[in-house]
Amino acid sequence: MPTPEIAQFLREEALSRFLRYVAVDTRSDEESSEHPSTPGQLNLARLVERELKELGLRDVELSAGGFLYGVLPASDGSKSPPLTFLAHFDTSPSESGAGVTPIIRENYDGGPIRFPKNPELVLTPEEEPDLLLFKGEPLITASGDTLLGADDKAGMAEIMAALAALVRFPGLTHPELRIAFTPDEEIGRGTDGIDLARLGKYGYTMDGGLIGELEDECFNAHKAVLLFKGRNIHPGYAKNKMINAAAIAARFIATLPEAESPEHTEKREGFFHLTELKGDENEAKATMIIRDFEAPENARRVELLRRLIAAFEIRYPGLEIRPAFTEQYRNMNEVLSQHPALVEKARRAMAAAGVQEIRKAIRGGTDGARLCFMGMPTPNVFAGGLRFHSKTEWIPVRALQKAGETIVHLCRLWAEEGE
């Protein structure tokens, strides 16, 4: 069990590393075709590479694609297969990550939080009730002109702090740990080119929100691109001849159930989401994404689109609609439910760290979901930050410590019990 001394060590280690990591600008860039997409991510990778070597990890390597790996050998008598903890270097393209100046608000008073570099900006407990869970405690924010970068530098700092504790306190048992820090998660490329041979049998991403969050489900995701082929004729002489692809595409989209859209759904409800519509009389293209937690629901939506296409081709003779459906990712629960020990140990590790569990289904995808289907079952554990991707992003210092404690407990449970 982490003693008060170890808990304090984890808190200080995670905090100092976190403050060091957020100072490096690692905003990723969707427009870039480089790997990683921005050079700043490599700057942080090199810094953490040095830290991993200082801790004495083996096989520390920064790969050409910007993946940083390192191995901590198992403690004596561990019964566990190798385990991987993951976090990502990059921050969201949605806000600047340059010159992040973190502010530690030592004793949060429960009132509105203001930002020195942006007098208009305010974060209040009315719009963010979770703030009140940490009244009287230290919180960290940015200064108002950038995001903070707790997503996911908190995860990195927590993993590094746990490694430091495992090295410093030999009484803490643990499996062989194969650490992986990854680039470009925010632009959906966080597992492109990852070396599976360097990863463990099971993994945990430290990339969730509020203290206690544990995520073992995400969306099933399809993309649908519909190409409408029409026929253009001079509008003055178009009667019974013109097939206006753009107008028909608009009618097609209008027949989709309005309530099944992102703006009308929450929790476990799925949706159709039109992301782009463009065209003219000859040709129009509608791009949409389809999301559900249950795979048969995704299939039902695809089938509904197919039937609508058939109906529209009957209604407008001469019209052709060419659909292309691609699977984007699948609900990781399909894999994780086959390996219940992963989530079950995470729940017990959190309980041992005194953390109240919040079980959640992610209304999106994660790198963990992709890793699940690549062969490494990987649920997502809280990193502790909130209001990700915004200038009001914040994290309580307690989250950094508790995530570190959760990792240490997880390591102990795996080492003692095995699979």
Ligand SMILES: [Zn+2]
């Ligand atoms: Zn993240």
